[in-house]
Amino acid sequence: MxxxxxxxxxxxxxxxxxxxRILAQYLIDSELPFVGFDSDQSHSTFxxxxxxxxxxxxxxxxESLDKILxxxxxxxxxxIVVDLAAQTARKLDEWIEQSDLFEILNAIDSTAYLWHVMDDGADSARLLEATLDKFSDSPVxxxxVKNMGRGNNFELFDKSSIFEKAQENKAIFLTLPKLQSALAQKIDFYNFSFWAAANNAKAMSTAERQRVKVWKNNCYDKFKRFLA
Known part of the structure; x- marks a missing residue:
């Protein structure tokens, strides 16, 4: 499947x-067959x-989206990891609806996970609510994902009706720990994968490599709960 x-x-x-990126590294390190798609034509970060x-x-x-299927x-x-750029939901929704995506996935014995990555602001929460309303009757x-690298106080969200609605829809909640900002910037500057950042002794100090390893393992512990 x-x-x-x-x-x-x-x-x-x-x-x-x-x-x-960290999900991809987890799949690679776990020796799980992995294929990635990047929809960000301007930055192509993934x-x-x-x-x-x-x-x-x-x-x-x-036809380009059909490559995923x-x-x-x-x-x-x-x-299969699909990195969706911002403001792509409308086009993706059209493809899902007009292709009857979930019927196709059922026919080919595949499942879909929709990862809603959010900061601690109100906009992210409202976008999550719209997503919940849209997919409440679907098998997705x-x-x-509460990204601690983009917000450090999710208390209001955790007490909100949107959080409760997500619970009712059996959402998986995952808190992505923060990687030290200077270290994340250095990894990006050198175009390192997270494996390279944890193992490149020429560009990264012993302490930096260890911090990457600790952070990776913390992330992996989150993923293992439902992707082992």
């Missing part, structure tokens, strides 16, 4: 590509760091 992970959130700057596993797709082109059908044991598994 292939699993398709749509890394979304709709809002820019919440860490969607960052989440896709494919820049994991180019050996990634290809670009165009959300404005249904081709992989799911032809590589039925794959984990919602994963709510």
């Amino acid at each position: 292939a699993r398709i992970h749509f890394i979304s959130g709709e809002k820019g700057g919440v860490g969607k590509s960052f989440t896709a 494919s820049r760091f994991y180019s050996d596993f990634n290809s670009l797709i165009d959300v404005d082109d249904f 081709e992989v799911a059908e032809n590589k039925p044991r794959s984990e 598994q919602l994963v709510v």
Whole structure:
């Protein structure tokens, strides 16, 4: 059974590509078959760091999006990670509706996970509520990612009716720990994968490599709860 992970959130700057990258590294390190797709034509952040596993797709082109389903059908044991750029929900919704996506997934024995990556602001919460309303009657598994690298106080969200609605819809809640800002910036500057950041002794100090390893393991513990 292939699993398709749509890394979304709709809002820019919440860490969607960052989440896709650490998820990709987890799948690679866990030796799980992995294929990636990057929809961000302007920055291509996901494919820049994991180019050996990634290809670009165009959300404005249904045939381009269909490549996701081709992989799911032809590589039925794959984990497929789709990094969705901001403001792509409308086009993706059209593809889902007009293709009857969930009927296709049922036919090819595949499942879909929709990862809603969020900061601690009200906009992210409202976008989550819209997503919940949209997919409440679908078989998609919602994963709510509270990204501590983009917000450090989710208390209001945790007490909100939107949080309760997500619980009622059996969403998976995942808190992504923060990676030290200077360290994250250095990793991006060198175009390192997280594996390279944890193992490159020339560019990274012993302490920096260890901090990356600790952070990776903390993230992996979160993923293992539902992706082992």
